[in-house]
Amino acid sequence: MDFEWDEAKDQIxxxxxxxxxxxxxxxxxxxxxxxxxxxxxxxxxxxxxxxxNLDEKVVAYFKDQSAAIGIPYQTLINLxxxxxxxxHRQPEVVWK
Numbered sequence: 001m002d003f004e005w006d007e008a009k010d011q012i013x014x015x016x017x018x019x020x021x022x023x024x025x026x027x028x029x030x031x032x033x034x035x036x037x038x039x040x041x042x043x044x045x046x047x048x049x050x051x052x053n054l055d056e057k058v059v060a061y062f063k064d065q066s067a068a069i070g071i072p073y074q075t076l077i078n079l080x081x082x083x084x085x086x087x088h089r090q091p092e093v094v095w096k
Contacts, residue, residue, distance in 0.1 A: 066073035
């Protein structure tokens with residue numbers, strides 16, 4: 001992973017947080033040994049990025065709902081689908 005330091009963002013963060021983001025945290029270094037730390041093995045398996053075609057009205061509906069409750073619409077769609085799984089909902093498919 002490439003990393004570029006953004007001096008302007010650092011200045012903004014210093015003003016907000018009262019600390020420099022590039023300062024070492026002595027407490028963490030004393031209390032925890034990060035030398036053997038590894039990546040979270042579950043991080044990639046928690047979510048799967050997919051491309052899906054949805055009707056415009058479906059996207060608009062979830063965007064409106066998500067704005068009203070204050071969460072991202074993709075998160076709301078995921079929560080809805082998880083609820084379908086939890087409650088064993090079966091789709092009613094009617095062909096006209």
